Amino acid sequence: MKQRIVVIGNGMVGHSFIEKLVASPQGQDFEIHTFCEEPRLAYDRVYLSSYFSGKTAEDLSLVKPGFYEQNQIQVYLGDKAVSVDTDLKQVTSAKGKVVAYDQLIMATGSYPFVPPIKGNDRSGCLVYRTIEDLQAIQASAERGRVGVVVGGGLLGLEAAKALNDLGLETHVVEFAPRLMPVQLDDGGAALLKRKIEKLGVKVHCSKATTEIIDGENCLNKMVFADGEELETDIVLFSAGIRPRDDLAKEMGLELGPRGGIVIDNQCRTSIQDIFAIGECALHDGMIYGLVAPGYAMAQAVVDQLNDDSAEFTGADMSTKLKLMGVDVASIGDPHGTDENALCYVYENGPEEVYKKLVVSPDGKKLLGAVLVGDAEDYGNLLQLKLNDMELPDHPDSLILPSRDGEASSLFGPEALPETAQLCSCYDVSKGDVIQAVESGCCTMADIKSCTQAATGCGGCAQLVSNVLNHELSKRGHEVNTDICEHFAHTRQELFHICQVEEIKTFDELLHSHGKGHGCEICKQASGNIFASLWNSYALEKDKIPLQDTNDNYLGNMQKDGTYSVIPRVPGGEITPDKLIVLGEVAKEYKLYTKVNGGQRIVLFGAQMNDLPAIWQKLLDAGFESGQAYAKALRTVKSCVGSTWCRYGLDDSVTMAIDMENRYKGLRAPHKIKMGVSGCTRECAEAQAKDIGLISTESGWNLYVCGNGGMKPRHADLFATELTQEEVFRYVDRLLMFYIKTADRLQRTATWLDNLEGGLSYLQQVVIEDSLGIGDELESQMASIRESYQCDWQRAISQPEYRQRFRSFVNVDSPAPQLFVQERGQIRPATEQEKLDGIAVEIREIA
Amino acid sequence: MQAFEKVCSLNELVANSGVAALVKGRQIALFYLDDQVYALDNYDPAGKAYVLSRGMLGSLGEALVVASPLYKDHFNLQTGQCLEKPELSVEVFDAKIEDGNVWVSVE
Numbered sequence: 001m002k003q004r005i006v007v008i009g010n011g012m013v014g015h016s017f018i019e020k021l022v023a024s025p026q027g028q029d030f031e032i033h034t035f036c037e038e039p040r041l042a043y044d045r046v047y048l049s050s051y052f053s054g055k056t057a058e059d060l061s062l063v064k065p066g067f068y069e070q071n072q073i074q075v076y077l078g079d080k081a082v083s084v085d086t087d088l089k090q091v092t093s094a095k096g097k098v099v100a101y102d103q104l105i106m107a108t109g110s111y112p113f114v115p116p117i118k119g120n121d122r123s124g125c126l127v128y129r130t131i132e133d134l135q136a137i138q139a140s141a142e143r144g145r146v147g148v149v150v151g152g153g154l155l156g157l158e159a160a161k162a163l164n165d166l167g168l169e170t171h172v173v174e175f176a177p178r179l180m181p182v183q184l185d186d187g188g189a190a191l192l193k194r195k196i197e198k199l200g201v202k203v204h205c206s207k208a209t210t211e212i213i214d215g216e217n218c219l220n221k222m223v224f225a226d227g228e229e230l231e232t233d234i235v236l237f238s239a240g241i242r243p244r245d246d247l248a249k250e251m252g253l254e255l256g257p258r259g260g261i262v263i264d265n266q267c268r269t270s271i272q273d274i275f276a277i278g279e280c281a282l283h284d285g286m287i288y289g290l291v292a293p294g295y296a297m298a299q300a301v302v303d304q305l306n307d308d309s310a311e312f313t314g315a316d317m318s319t320k321l322k323l324m325g326v327d328v329a330s331i332g333d334p335h336g337t338d339e340n341a342l343c344y345v346y347e348n349g350p351e352e353v354y355k356k357l358v359v360s361p362d363g364k365k366l367l368g369a370v371l372v373g374d375a376e377d378y379g380n381l382l383q384l385k386l387n388d389m390e391l392p393d394h395p396d397s398l399i400l401p402s403r404d405g406e407a408s409s410l411f412g413p414e415a416l417p418e419t420a421q422l423c424s425c426y427d428v429s430k431g432d433v434i435q436a437v438e439s440g441c442c443t444m445a446d447i448k449s450c451t452q453a454a455t456g457c458g459g460c461a462q463l464v465s466n467v468l469n470h471e472l473s474k475r476g477h478e479v480n481t482d483i484c485e486h487f488a489h490t491r492q493e494l495f496h497i498c499q500v501e502e503i504k505t506f507d508e509l510l511h512s513h514g515k516g517h518g519c520e521i522c523k524q525a526s527g528n529i530f531a532s533l534w535n536s537y538a539l540e541k542d543k544i545p546l547q548d549t550n551d552n553y554l555g556n557m558q559k560d561g562t563y564s565v566i567p568r569v570p571g572g573e574i575t576p577d578k579l580i581v582l583g584e585v586a587k588e589y590k591l592y593t594k595v596n597g598g599q600r601i602v603l604f605g606a607q608m609n610d611l612p613a614i615w616q617k618l619l620d621a622g623f624e625s626g627q628a629y630a631k632a633l634r635t636v637k638s639c640v641g642s643t644w645c646r647y648g649l650d651d652s653v654t655m656a657i658d659m660e661n662r663y664k665g666l667r668a669p670h671k672i673k674m675g676v677s678g679c680t681r682e683c684a685e686a687q688a689k690d691i692g693l694i695s696t697e698s699g700w701n702l703y704v705c706g707n708g709g710m711k712p713r714h715a716d717l718f719a720t721e722l723t724q725e726e727v728f729r730y731v732d733r734l735l736m737f738y739i740k741t742a743d744r745l746q747r748t749a750t751w752l753d754n755l756e757g758g759l760s761y762l763q764q765v766v767i768e769d770s771l772g773i774g775d776e777l778e779s780q781m782a783s784i785r786e787s788y789q790c791d792w793q794r795a796i797s798q799p800e801y802r803q804r805f806r807s808f809v810n811v812d813s814p815a816p817q818l819f820v821q822e823r824g825q826i827r828p829a830t831e832q833e834k835l836d837g838i839a840v841e842i843r844e845i846a
Numbered sequence: 847m848q849a850f851e852k853v854c855s856l857n858e859l860v861a862n863s864g865v866a867a868l869v870k871g872r873q874i875a876l877f878y879l880d881d882q883v884y885a886l887d888n889y890d891p892a893g894k895a896y897v898l899s900r901g902m903l904g905s906l907g908e909a910l911v912v913a914s915p916l917y918k919d920h921f922n923l924q925t926g927q928c929l930e931k932p933e934l935s936v937e938v939f940d941a942k943i944e945d946g947n948v949w950v951s952v953e
Binding site: 519 | 862868894897901902904910911913915918
């Protein structure tokens with residue numbers, strides 16, 4: 001008999017509890033039911049504001065498609081639990097559903113606190129918690145011009161970003177004398193305020209709102225205690241949260257004096273078999289408004305249900321985040337409440353960096369820290385605090401910049417105890433990472449998918465990667481990144497060697513840096529590097545041995561040794577005349593034709609000796625090679641866009657054609673695909689491409705490093721509201737940076753997943769030009785673009801190249817190939833069909 | 847006495863790569879590597895197509911090999927043995943360079 005677990009609330013913590021329970025050792029022994037008041041399953045509230053910078057409700061979802069169905073979890077969606085009979089142990093819902101439980105989990109979360117100000121229920125007065133709230137904000141924003149956020153805390157600033165993204169004149173009103181009063185000190189808050197105001201958000205501190213009345217130019221007017229006024233259309237309350245404990249109160253559960261369901265260290269409430277977790281729970285007088293402690297509570301309950309002793313003994317409230325592009329971090333007690341505590345402050349005016357350490361009176365232990373403008377030290381400092389580690393002799397060295405170019409590594413990953421928590425979002429310890437390494441993980445991408453570390457806020461990525469590398473090298477894993485047995489280098493190193501030493505042939509490279517005769521791995525990598533660096537041509541005599549057959553014969557070899565021919569059809573736009581030519585060529589050479597996934601038409605079954613003649617006919621009609629055989633730009637898929645579509649916001653076809661012509665022929669570590677959609681309906685599936693563009697009312701949103709294929713990955717939103725010129729600049733830089741730094745056969749998706757610093761690092765390099773290489777990258781791209789030539793044109797231009805396409809070196813006849821006919825076209829004969837004698841040669845086909 | 851047949855001029859081959867030839871009705875793959883010519887059956891028994899001549903050359907350990915363009919199985923240029931699948935091999939033929947021409951013996 002399975003135990004029935006009922007979870008009230010399907011927010012981040014409720015869902016996390018279910019995920020953890022299903023994955024637990026006795027996961028199969030539970031029958032799980034969950035009530036979800038909202039119309040959709042759990043989604044990421046931490047990144048709520050990204051809804052306004054392009055993410056959809058689906059993107060924000062935390063539930064893997066099919067998870068609840070596959071695990072037979074009963075979900076009551078859009079149905080709220082309204083009463084619980086704790087004697088009969090059953091829950092009744094708003095829709096009249098009655099569900100009995102063995103164990104009940106209260107995960108009812110919190111609601112936004114709306115200060116009791118007169119007029120707080122006027123039109124335009126909103127809160128920021130659910131996707132429905134966001135939709136209401138969006139609707140109001142369309143009618144308004146100005147938005148005010150009440151509350152300058154963590155959530156308030158997130159909300160301000162949302163209003164700013166919506167294009168509103170944005171204000172933040174904070175009651176306290178500084179922003180983020182709980183987490184920051186005066187110095188840090190002052191810098192944060194300066195930086196945020198630079199972004200166009202006006203910050204008003206020490207302001208108490210007394211009432212909200214009719215506005216003159218806007219919908220509303222806020223009146224402050226000091227007599228000042230502020231006209232606004234939207235008033236967004238983000239002044240903290242309150243636990244949702246109304247149901248708990250009716251049930252008779254013990255509540256705290258200011259609300260919250262009282263729980264003990266086992267997360268048990270005052271009534272047997274009822275637990276409470278997350279923001280509705282009051283532990284030791286504390287409501288935790290962060291998600292990580294909620295996850296920890298969920299884990300504690302799951303452990304107990306698995307007959308394991310587990311406790312929740314409070315959580316660290318340290319936090320690191322990016323607020324409107326500003327790095328902010330707070331650790332422990334940043335205010336130095338202990339009056340004997342020692343403080344160290346580093347402030348860099350020109351670079352806008354503020355760092356403060358609060359240290360125990362004996363100078364040995366870290367009590368707290370504030371970082372604004374540069375939060376790179378967060379991971380290290382947090383570990384010092386959490387593990388109560390002893391500080392170095394001069395604690396200020398922890399926050400002072402190192403000017404000698406050496407990265408400051410005051411303590412290595414070795415110094416951390418195995419219990420040290422590296423990732424607080426998913427509670428991953430150093431021990432967990434070590435275990436993952438022992439089970440065979442050896443890249444950041446492996447670690448991410450195995451432990452989920454660094455997949456939440458990402459703040460721990462650097463630290464996790466350090467631990468990973470340390471563990472690998474400790475195991476003598478010597479992290480063998482050699483490309484193959486012939487070169488003791490990675491592709492990236494070979495790239496730099498060739499660039500610096502101006503090496504242009506494989507023989508030169510092999511003799512100076514390698515051994516043996518090479519192999520298909522290092523040869524192709526070198527050929528690809530030469531093509532990227534020097535735009536060398538595949539059919540040059542010394543390049544032929546470096547290319548796979550697809551590159552050598554400028555077509556894709558099919559299973560029977562014939563080739564496919566794919567001319568470029570930029571953006572998928574093709575004239576009737578050109579379509580007719582494709583049909584005529586296919587008929588003449590009896591080729592099988594099919595439209596492929598990239599909006600192009602493929603001619604299959606071309607014999608090697610026919611290729612030059614086929615190309616000639618296509619070239620004469622104005623086609624060029626589509627480079628479908630190369631590690632290069634393939635296709636830029638587009639929807640029909642604003643020229644025809646009723647919904648299109650911009651001309652996606654022209655944009656796609658421009659993109660395709662700009663990057664055609666560019667050789668890269670792997671193929672590159674792009675997509676351009678004319679509106680958010682996303683018909684071109686741009687978010688599944690290496691480079692994706694989606695048109696918005698105010699410009700192009702750029703998505704990067706997506707992937708369909710074997711391991712699909714949604715592209716990340718990289719930059720918003722760009723002009724075409726900006727798109728080109730960013731894409732030039734990004735692709736060139738990819739070409740220079742990626743491993744062989746590494747698509748942009750895995751490249752980004754393995755890139756230290758991830759998306760934000762890439763944004764810094766490309767958008768902010770943090771490495772100072774932007775101009776160089778652009779000019780390299782320009783020189784490659786200028787030397788572009790159609791491969792097919794080149795192949796047939798010289799007799800020496802043309803000769804390569806003879807089937808036999810000593811006889812002028814085609815190689816025999818056997819086909820059968822199906823649905824009016826040819827296809828390669830199977831082995832059985834050859835034996836059965838029903839396969840025929842091409843000349844026998846009418 | 848082996849009967850060698852003249853197939854082509856050496857300058858029709860490209861160093862470190864292969865071409866196909868038709869000798870006595872058989873498809874032969876000719877590879878030119880380190881001033882030597884190697885001749886193998888052009889049929890890839892793993893991929894079941896006449897494609898070996900279009901594979902890439904190299905060395906794995908001590909062995910000189912060609913990697914089939916279809917599924918990248920490696921065949922030893924001197925013995926014809928497939929490195930990944932011991933049950934597979936291709937026939938090898940004697941070949942030589944004389945007077946700037948390539949000669950192959952197909953019995």
